[in-house]
Amino acid sequence: MNLIRFGKDFFLQDTKTVSKNLLGKFLCKKTDLGLVITKIVETEAYLSKNDPACHASTKKTKRNEKMFEEGGISYVYLIYGAYYCFNVVTGQKDSGEAVLIRAVEPISGTDIMKSFRPVEKTKNLSNGPSKLCLALNITKKENGFDLIKSDELFLADNENIPHSDIITTTRIGITKGADLPLRFYIKNNEFVSKK
DNA sequence: TTATGGATCTTCT
DNA sequence: GAAGATCCATAAA
Numbered sequence: 001m002n003l004i005r006f007g008k009d010f011f012l013q014d015t016k017t018v019s020k021n022l023l024g025k026f027l028c029k030k031t032d033l034g035l036v037i038t039k040i041v042e043t044e045a046y047l048s049k050n051d052p053a054c055h056a057s058t059k060k061t062k063r064n065e066k067m068f069e070e071g072g073i074s075y076v077y078l079i080y081g082a083y084y085c086f087n088v089v090t091g092q093k094d095s096g097e098a099v100l101i102r103a104v105e106p107i108s109g110t111d112i113m114k115s116f117r118p119v120e121k122t123k124n125l126s127n128g129p130s131k132l133c134l135a136l137n138i139t140k141k142e143n144g145f146d147l148i149k150s151d152e153l154f155l156a157d158n159e160n161i162p163h164s165d166i167i168t169t170t171r172i173g174i175t176k177g178a179d180l181p182l183r184f185y186i187k188n189n190e191f192v193s194k195k
Numbered sequence: 196t197t198a199t200g201g202a203t204c205t206t207c208t
Numbered sequence: 209g210a211a212g213a214t215c216c217a218t219a220a221a
Contacts, residue, residue, distance in 0.1 A: 044202070053202065063217060081215025083203050100202060130203055174202050 001037065001108065003028065003156040008148055011071030015090045015097040018071075019045040019184050020166055022088065026156040027104055029136040031116075036109035036136055038126060039158065042102040042185040042192045044171050046087070048095055053177035056096030066144045067096050074153060076133070076143040083130030086138050088147065088155070102172070102183070103127045105191040106135075127193045161186055 003026065011018060022040050029036045046054040055064040055077070066075040067089055075087040075098050087098040104126045106113055113135040119125050126132040133139070138153070145153045165187040170179055172194060185192045 046202075055202080058218095061218070077202090078216060080201055080203055080213085081217090082213080085202060087202090102202085128203070171202075175200095 003037075005148065006155055006157060008070075008072050011088070011090050011148075012092065013090070015045045015047055015099060016182065018088070018090045019043045019099045019182070020161075022099060022101070022155070023166060023184060023186050024159045024161040026107065026158050027101065027132075027136070028154055028156055029138065030152045031109075031112055031137050033112045033115060034109055036112050037107045037156075038104035038113075038132070038136070039107050040101055040103075041105050041189045042183075044100040044102055044184070045182040046098050046100060047182070048091075048097050051177050051180065051182075053171065053174040053180075054096070054098075056098075060096075064096075067098050068094050069144070072146065072148045074142055074145040074147055076138060076140060078140065079130070084133040084139055085129045086133050086136075086142075100129060101132065102129045103185070103191050103193045104132045104136075105189065123190055127191045129193075 022043050025040050027038050056067045070093040071090040073089045075089050087100050089098045091097040116137050117134040126135045147154050167185050167187050168181050169183045171183045
């Protein structure tokens, strides 16, 4: 498979634009067992302004500092003391914006993913933000990774999803800013966490 | 040093 | 469909 990486320009666009553009693209992870390739099917945008749900909405801390870097790196954090969530940092340095990858569809290396996260149905392998982190073996060690240059964790180009097949709704699992329409997913895709 | 809450998942009915 | 598990990071004192 021919994997084409994105340039920095891709990540410096408007965060909502990047959120939509990431749909249908590949998220790749090199593991000890081989290369895993997945397709992004669901994202959420977290903005710096007028968005109380964003970790960067309050102030810069040791935990969210990666969100303030220039776009093109990863931001991984622990939630509920037990699960990881994977974000792609976007925008200029100090903007404090990112895109949460909520769900992916296994493309290649499905068996490897199942070795990290045993499930009966492939459909349940990566249809959630923490599920995909487990399946791709993404942990705190992957925080602050360079997604443009790294060969271990990176994004690659693929199909563009037609605008008519992108559904925009409100975000999930948050208590603040829950009414903002910043969640995007691919229409009729089985691997979306919730419709 | 202590208290509290959270961008979730799994298990049970 | 509904509720409990679980523990780190942050903020307050």
